[in-house]
Every structure is written in structure tokens, then in C-alpha cells.
Amino acid sequence: MRKHDRVSSTTAPIPVVGLVHVAAGKLLLVRAVRQQAFYLPGGKIDPGETELQALHREVREELGTGVAGPAFYGRYTTDAVGQGSGVRVALACYRGAPDAEPRAAAEIAELAWMDRAEYLAQPVTAPAIVDLLADLDP
Template sequence: MRKHDGVHDPTPRLIRAVGLVRFVADRLLLVRADYQEAFYLPGGKIDPGETELEALHREVREELGVGLTGVGFTGRYRADAVGQGDGVRVELACYSGVPDGEPVPAAEIAELAWMTREEYLARPVTAPAIVALFDDLRR
């Protein structure tokens, strides 16, 4: 039972999200929102009635100020969602793509970084889905 609401919720919540995989010279493009400690892929939650690709293009435009070309599906990850509470999981649909300009932090994005797997793992907070993605990118 969670202390804050007094009600036991046996069904973990699942957040459906999309993310841009931009992996160049062993470095992955990552962002950190101003309300998060962990870096994650540019992208975000899929709105009701929106396709994964529509959400990807919208989120990347909002967060990085760029459009995408050459978009292709790269994988899907299910993992614990960072900073969303106990029992909350994320299903992250990953797509590769090429920005049509220079990505810059916009909207709620506080930082943009290109990190190696080792640099990411050295961070104080990491997202399990991003660690799994890094592992797959190394293969």
C-alpha cells in the first residue's frame, strides 16, 4: 500500500513514449528535462490518437527545434520509468533519424549532450531503457 493515497493499485501504469536514436561516433544524443535528473532520448509521450511517428516528429520539433529525415524504426524497450513513481513502466519505441538542422535545447529541455555508454553509466541517475539501448547499440 502506498502511504500517500491509502489505496493499493495492483496494476502498474505503462507510459507509451517515442525516442530519437541519433548515434554518431559511439555517442548518443541525449537530453535532460528541467524537471528530471536522468538524461533520456529526445522524444516523449504519445498523445491520444497520435501515431508513434507523429509523436516523434512533434516531440523532436518541440524539444530540439528541428525536423527529421530518414526516419526508421530501431527497437522497442520496456523498463521501469525513471522519476515516475513505484510500479510505473515505460514502453519506449525508438526511431533513428537525421535532424534537418542543428539541435538546440527548447521547451522543457535544460541540457543536450552527446554521451558514450561509459559517460552515461557514470551519471548519478540513469534510465534503464537507455542503458538497454546502449547495450544494443554496442553490438
């Protein structure tokens, strides 16, 4: 299990979940409408919802597909992008694969496949994804 903590804060981090799907050495990422940064498919965990329930719900909403074989990968606690100073996220990552061809749905404007160099070349990057991509590099 991987665990990262980039910054300390007195505010509890927002619990979120993300799908880690790698193909041909690149990570599947999404960009939401009105956002500049790319993130993992996924999102906030609703009250009373488990991480896996949230993962399945969010991936269905964002990619129009289910998740095959999700397995816990790691947890990344870091600053949130676009949420204001001091706001953090606790990202629970699950490796798995979409069970059909993913497509941008709901609030998702764009899908992308990126390696670490491609992601770092983006104008805005999310610290949790930077850390995740470093861990995924061989």
C-alpha cells in the same frame, strides 16, 4: 527488432517514443528541466497520435528541428525514472537524424552526446537508455 522487458507490472506502461541518433559513436541525449536523468529526445504519445507523429512533434518541441529518415529500431519496456514505484514506459525507438542543428528548447535544459560508459557514470540513469546503449555497442 529489439525488445526488452525488465520488470513485470499489472499497470499498462506509458507509451513514449524516442529518437536514436548516433554520431562519432555517441548517442544524442537530452535532460529536461527539474530532471537528473538524460533521455532520448522524444516523449509521450498523445491519444490518437501515431508513433511517428509523436516523434516529429516531440523532436520539434525539444530540439527545434525535424527528423530526417526515421526508421523503427526497437521497443524497450522498463521502469520509468521519477514516476513512482511500478510505473513503466513502453519506449518505441526510431533511428534518424535531426534535419538541422539541434538545440535545447521547451522543457529541455541540456543536450549531451554520450557513450555507454559516460551514461553509466551519471548520477541517475534510465533503464531503457542503459539497455539501448548496450544494444548499440559493437
